[in-house]
Amino acid sequence: MPVKKVGIISCSGEEMPEGTISRLATRRVLETLQPERTVTICLPLFLAGGEGERAFARHYPTIAIDGCEKRCAARGTEIYSAKPAASIVVSELSSDPSAELGTARRLSDQGLQVMEATAVATSEIVDRLLGTKQTIQINAEGRSASSLKTVVTCSCGSGIPSKMLTIAGRETEVAALPVIYQSWQSAGRMPDKGVSAEMLKIVNVYNPIPENEEDAWKQAIALDYARFCSETK
Numbered sequence: 001m002p003v004k005k006v007g008i009i010s011c012s013g014e015e016m017p018e019g020t021i022s023r024l025a026t027r028r029v030l031e032t033l034q035p036e037r038t039v040t041i042c043l044p045l046f047l048a049g050g051e052g053e054r055a056f057a058r059h060y061p062t063i064a065i066d067g068c069e070k071r072c073a074a075r076g077t078e079i080y081s082a083k084p085a086a087s088i089v090v091s092e093l094s095s096d097p098s099a100e101l102g103t104a105r106r107l108s109d110q111g112l113q114v115m116e117a118t119a120v121a122t123s124e125i126v127d128r129l130l131g132t133k134q135t136i137q138i139n140a141e142g143r144s145a146s147s148l149k150t151v152v153t154c155s156c157g158s159g160i161p162s163k164m165l166t167i168a169g170r171e172t173e174v175a176a177l178p179v180i181y182q183s184w185q186s187a188g189r190m191p192d193k194g195v196s197a198e199m200l201k202i203v204n205v206y207n208p209i210p211e212n213e214e215d216a217w218k219q220a221i222a223l224d225y226a227r228f229c230s231e232t233k
Contacts, residue, residue, distance in 0.1 A: 004037075004130060005060055006037065006039075006063060006125075006126045006130065007039055007056050007061070008026050008029060008030070008039070008041065008063050008122065009040075009041045009057075009062055009064045009065070009073040009084070010023045010026040010040070010073065011023070011067035011068075012072070012073075013067050013072075015104055016067055016068065016104055017101040017104055017107055018067030018090040018091050018101065019067040019104060020104050020105075020107060020111075021067065021090045021101065021111060021118060022065040022066065022067050024107075025065060025116075025118035025119040026040055026065060026122070029123055029126070034123050034126045037130060038126060054080055054081045056176070057077055057081035057084075058082050058179070059179065061084075061085035061129045062077055062081075062082075062085060063084060063086045063088065063125055063126070064084040064087045065088045065090065065118065065122060066087065066089050066090065067090050067091065068089065069091065069092075071087065071089065085125075086125045088118060088121055088122060090114060090118055093114055094114050096110070101114060162175045163178055163224070165177075165220045165221070165224055167220045174203065174221075177221070177224075180199065180202055181228045181229075184225070185228070185232065190229060191229055199225075200214065200217065200218055203221065
């Protein structure tokens with residue numbers, strides 16, 4: 001089965017330290033606290049109509065990390081896809097609301113502490129949504145070398161559509177492929193020129209593609225997408 005992941009949508013505000021905190025906290029979760037179990041969703045692309053981002057948010061649980069009470073990330077996700085499984089507001093996490101967090105370009109020590117608290121809170125939500133806690137080992141470079149306990153599945157993120165393809169001689173379950181096909185066909189992106197790098201990038205959001213098998217994935221998806229389009233005209 002495809003590995004379930006949690007999407008994290010962070011604030012895009014560039015003029016406030018809380019926006020910087022939300023984005024740095026997201027990176028810490030992605031790179032250190034919850035690698036391989038989380039992906040980031042670009043809020044500007046999501047709001048502009050990015051089908052890959054919107055499709056992910058419809059079928060996987062998401063966490064919105066907003067800088068302030070406007071909750072742009074949470075509200076945008078709910079309007080265009082589905083209500084986030086959880087929502088965090090950075091400005092509400094500081095133990096001292098009057099504390100100086102620094103600037104958008106350079107956080108103060110207090111700002112860094114709030115960033116760390118935001119990342120930890122987000123990581124705990126990921127554990128709850130996926131039904132298992134990730135064991136973290138930090139190497140000398142500050143990166144994680146993580147190992148997962150047995151995953152206990154839950155209803156969050158279940159029901160993601162998938163399809164079996166023969167890729168590089170193996171039967172492979174490809175997550176979200178039906179949704180991607182429908183989105184591209186609706187946008188008039190037909191398979192006459194094969195699978196573009198853009199489609200493969202979207203597929204890779206949901207499925208780990210080995211570097212040495214990218215051509216095999218392209219070929220298998222191109223043939224299957226052409227078949228899909230011919231059958232749904």
